[in-house]
Amino acid sequence: MHKRRFFGGIALAAAVLTGCGVATASPSQDDTVPADPTKIRFVDPATITGLTTRTLNEGESGGRYVHISHPEFPGAAALNEALAEEARRQQRDFRAATGDTGAAPRPELNVDWQVAAFSDQVIGVRLRTGEFTGANWGNSVRTLWYDRAAERATGSLGLLADRDAVRQAVQTKLVDRGVTPTLTDDMLDSIAFSADGDLVVEFDDCQVFDCSQGRVAAAVPKDQARPLLSALGRRAQEAALGQEAATATPRPTTPAPAARAVDCRVAKCVALTFDDGPGPYTGRLLDSLEEAGARATFFTVGLNAAAQPEILRRMVREGHLVANHSWAHRDLSKQSSSRVADSLGRTQDALAAATGVEPTLARPPYGAVNKDVRDVAKRLGVALVNWNVDTRDWKDRDSKTVTSRAVAGARPGAIILLHDIHRTTVDAVPAILKALKGKGYTLVTVPELYGEATLEAGQLYTSGPLNRATRDGDV
Numbered sequence: 125m126h127k128r129r130f131f132g133g134i135a136l137a138a139a140v141l142t143g144c145g146v147a148t149a150s151p152s153q154d155d156t157v158p159a160d161p162t163k164i165r166f167v168d169p170a171t172i173t174g175l176t177t178r179t180l181n182e183g184e185s186g187g188r189y190v191h192i193s194h195p196e197f198p199g200a201a202a203l204n205e206a207l208a209e210e211a212r213r214q215q216r217d218f219r220a221a222t223g224d225t226g227a228a229p230r231p232e233l234n235v236d237w238q239v240a241a242f243s244d245q246v247i248g249v250r251l252r253t254g255e256f257t258g259a260n261w262g263n264s265v266r267t268l269w270y271d272r273a274a275e276r277a278t279g280s281l282g283l284l285a286d287r288d289a290v291r292q293a294v295q296t297k298l299v300d301r302g303v304t305p306t307l308t309d310d311m312l313d314s315i316a317f318s319a320d321g322d323l324v325v326e327f328d329d330c331q332v333f334d335c336s337q338g339r340v341a342a343a344v345p346k347d348q349a350r351p352l353l354s355a356l357g358r359r360a361q362e363a364a365l366g367q368e369a370a371t372a373t374p375r376p377t378t379p380a381p382a383a384r385a386v387d388c389r390v391a392k393c394v395a396l397t398f399d400d401g402p403g404p405y406t407g408r409l410l411d412s413l414e415e416a417g418a419r420a421t422f423f424t425v426g427l428n429a430a431a432q433p434e435i436l437r438r439m440v441r442e443g444h445l446v447a448n449h450s451w452a453h454r455d456l457s458k459q460s461s462s463r464v465a466d467s468l469g470r471t472q473d474a475l476a477a478a479t480g481v482e483p484t485l486a487r488p489p490y491g492a493v494n495k496d497v498r499d500v501a502k503r504l505g506v507a508l509v510n511w512n513v514d515t516r517d518w519k520d521r522d523s524k525t526v527t528s529r530a531v532a533g534a535r536p537g538a539i540i541l542l543h544d545i546h547r548t549t550v551d552a553v554p555a556i557l558k559a560l561k562g563k564g565y566t567l568v569t570v571p572e573l574y575g576e577a578t579l580e581a582g583q584l585y586t587s588g589p590l591n592r593a594t595r596d597g598d599v
Contacts, residue, residue: 162326162341164250165319165367167239169431174198176404177428179545180211181453181518188222189490190215191453192235193427195249196404203247203270206277210268211235214253222257229458232256236427236452240267240316243363246356247272248316256458263339264328265314271356280315283323283357287312290344290352294325297342298332305332317364321346323353384419384443386566388575388588393568394538394560395588396420396530396553397511399449399487402428402435403545409553410435414442416557418567422544423449423487423509426471433478440479445569448472448486448506457492464500472504485509485570485579493584502582509570509579511541512587518543523552531559537573537588 169175175195182190192215194207218233233255240248247270255262270277284290291307298305305311314326323344333340344352346361353361386393398409401424413420422439424446429436439446450456451467451474459467468486476482486506488497493508501508513533517526526549530540542549560567571579573588 161318161320161322161343161345162324163318164240164316164324165364166250167242167367169195169239170433172197172239172242172431175431177402177431178208178211179400179403179428180215181400181543181545182215183490183516183518187224187230188218189230189232189455190218190234191400191489192233193425193452194235194237194251195239195431197247197270200247200270200272200275202275203249203268203277206268206270207249207251210251210266218255229256229258230455231258232455232458234452234454241269241360241363241367243359243366245272245359246270246363248360248363250314250316254454256455261458262329265326267314267316267326269356269360271359278356280313281309283315283354283360284312284352285354285357286352290323290325290349293344293348293352294342297344303332317361318343319364319367321349321361321365323349323357323361384568384572386568386572388537388566388568388573392536392563392565393573393588394534394536394540394565395568395570395573396540396542396556397423397487397509397570398542398544399423400425400428400453401544402432405547405550406435406544407438409544409550410438410442410444412550412553412557413444413567416554416561416567418557418561419443419445419569419572420567421445421447421485421509421570423447423485424471424475425449425453426451426467426474429471429478430474436475436478440481443569445485445571446475446479446481446483447509447570448475448483450486450489453489455490455492456488456497457494459496461496461500464496465503468500468504468506472506498582498584505581507579507581508584509539510584510586511539513538513540515540515542515549517546517549517552521546521548523548523555526552527555527559530556531563534560534563534565536565537590539570539573539585539587 175197178194178196180192192211194211196204222231235251235253238250240250248267250267253264267280268277269282281287295307311331312325316324318324324341326341329335398420422444436446448468448471451470456464472483484506486501487509491510515526515529
């Protein structure tokens, strides 16, 4: 099993130019290079009490895919609103740029996040944006900061008292590498600090070097940077110096749920599946399922799951199945085989670390599958599961509509697609459960649909096997 740690820093796969404090590399985020002066030590979000996640998503509206995730912190309303507005802005801009195209492959916008600093003084959040518009992924970064005493959110320039001096220091680093860019304020929109307190400026793909270079960042040494910082910047630097690297924790022991005597070859069974969480409404959803005695399958996004491990443990304790939905919800069919393996493998690690249970199922984002995805899933030992009933709850945020589609589409062996990141979906679940149970359905996990039959790694499933009721036409 993979043992890489996401929160250790920014990964570099190419040469690291430590002598001049400039790094160029691929935009991967997993492996760390300790000698790299531009390495940022991120905070493990699972250590932040009360943190939850918010998600904006689109399935095939206008022929594009959108998945934007960002954290939400207790007691930081201004930061939360700034992050939400940034998400809405990116979604608006992407819609305007892509129009109503139906071309394949579909344009895609994906935003994930990391916590660059967290103390009683400051919070820093790094947003990483990926855009796919037909050829390759383009990546950009932006880091927002929050002054907890002033209750004020700001961009990265808020860390600087002398932005001209910082600009000159960074420009000097780049000139040392044979590049003479003119840096503007909008190019200084992702600033954080290394574990040594060095000021780290990151650039978007293609901003200062050739696009093939990937991530480009420059580090200004701690002592040189210190007098150039604002009061907020000094507090952010101090927070970075005080942050400890995340360390692997022992897997918890999660009690296995009691076995149920249900034979879906005979009983009318359906599987409710929930994608993209956990989110702010997942706890309430679990309450509804527990009250109804229903089980479900949760295809969780690794980034969200790693931030909220306790709710995953509750899922397992209450008899639900926790499964893999990739790390950050990028369309895997647009990725190289190595990136597919990284996304699914990293999520396997996070879910197993949180629950003590190795996932056996994965759902590819947007249901997109190709040979590489199948091959990687087979190597990881997970079966691929899509659906045959789509409630389209991401598009129509109306509880009655979602309920109607779920109930109307139900058949013995059906796999029903829902999203626990939407309040309206969670609001609909009690009515869905009541209606399905009234029709004689038992709500089970995906493996329970198959009973003793084996779900084979690398194979794609969209519904359970036919049962006696289906064969007899009694649905």
